[in-house]
Amino acid sequence: MKHLLAPSLLAADFSKMESQIKIINQSEADWLHLDIMDGMFVPNISFGLPVLKSLRPHVKKPFDVHLMIVDPDRYISDFKKAGADLLNVHYEACNHLHRTIQAIKNEGMKAGVTLNPHTPVFLLQEIIAELDLVLLMSVNPGFGGQQFIPNTFKKISDLKNLIAKSGSTALIQVDGGVDTHNAEQLVNAGADVLVAGSAVFNAPDPIEAIRKLKNFSAKV
Numbered sequence: 032m033k034h035l036l037a038p039s040l041l042a043a044d045f046s047k048m049e050s051q052i053k054i055i056n057q058s059e060a061d062w063l064h065l066d067i068m069d070g071m072f073v074p075n076i077s078f079g080l081p082v083l084k085s086l087r088p089h090v091k092k093p094f095d096v097h098l099m100i101v102d103p104d105r106y107i108s109d110f111k112k113a114g115a116d117l118l119n120v121h122y123e124a125c126n127h128l129h130r131t132i133q134a135i136k137n138e139g140m141k142a143g144v145t146l147n148p149h150t151p152v153f154l155l156q157e158i159i160a161e162l163d164l165v166l167l168m169s170v171n172p173g174f175g176g177q178q179f180i181p182n183t184f185k186k187i188s189d190l191k192n193l194i195a196k197s198g199s200t201a202l203i204q205v206d207g208g209v210d211t212h213n214a215e216q217l218v219n220a221g222a223d224v225l226v227a228g229s230a231v232f233n234a235p236d237p238i239e240a241i242r243k244l245k246n247f248s249a250k251v
């Protein structure tokens with residue numbers, strides 16, 4: 032499968048939302064990645080349900096929602112109503128992860144689990160078969176524009192092995208510090224979906240940046 036690209040709206044210019052949405056719609060982006068931060072799970076506050084709801088009719092790509100909030104179970108049906116297609120919850124934010132994943136699927140969304148850089152992949156052993164996607168954070172969550180953590184390559188390899196052993200169909204997504212320097216290497220290591228915020232929206236030509244992040248082929 033050719034890898035997918037999900038630009039992260041976090042790095043967009045919020046004062047020019049119409050032109051930023053045009054970029055997403057006219058580009059080769061596959062999904063739009065939306066980072067929801069509550070100032071509790073992560074030390075930052077981003078945007079929430081009303082923003083997703085107002086963007087939804089204007090964006091032609093699926094909404095890949097990355098919830099960085101405590102106790103995400105409280106908002107699963109609200110994110111469905113706001114237009115989420117895929118809901119990612121953090122392993123570290125869920126006391127009853129299996130129940131949370133079932134609730135996401137019962138709402139008709141794809142279910143993803145996100146791991147912080149310090150959280151080992153083997154902790155997903157008993158849930159991997161239920162997942163549509165695993166998001167590996169390659170920076171500590173909370174902010175865009177941070178430096179990629181190289182240990183992510185080892186985690187991609189661990190996750191590939193876990194997925195193969197379990198027969199799971201989960202996609203491997205990588206988020207944080209992804210740019211044109213490491214994208215090809217990440218896909219060759221096994222990443223199926225790349226998230227890129229600064230590398231897209233801070234580029235002089237975001238549509239061209241998206242093209243560059245899409246147009247290479249995995250060598251594995």
Ligand SMILES: O=C(CO)[C@H](O)[C@H](O)COP(=O)(O)O
Pocket residue numbers: 039041042064066097170171172173174175176177206207208209226227228229230
């Ligand atoms: O989840 C995130 C931060 O918590 C963002 O998706 C991520 O940081 C993307 O931004 P960049 O590509 O600039 O690193």
Ligand SMILES: [Co+2]
Pocket residue numbers: 039064065066097206226
């Ligand atoms: Co994210």
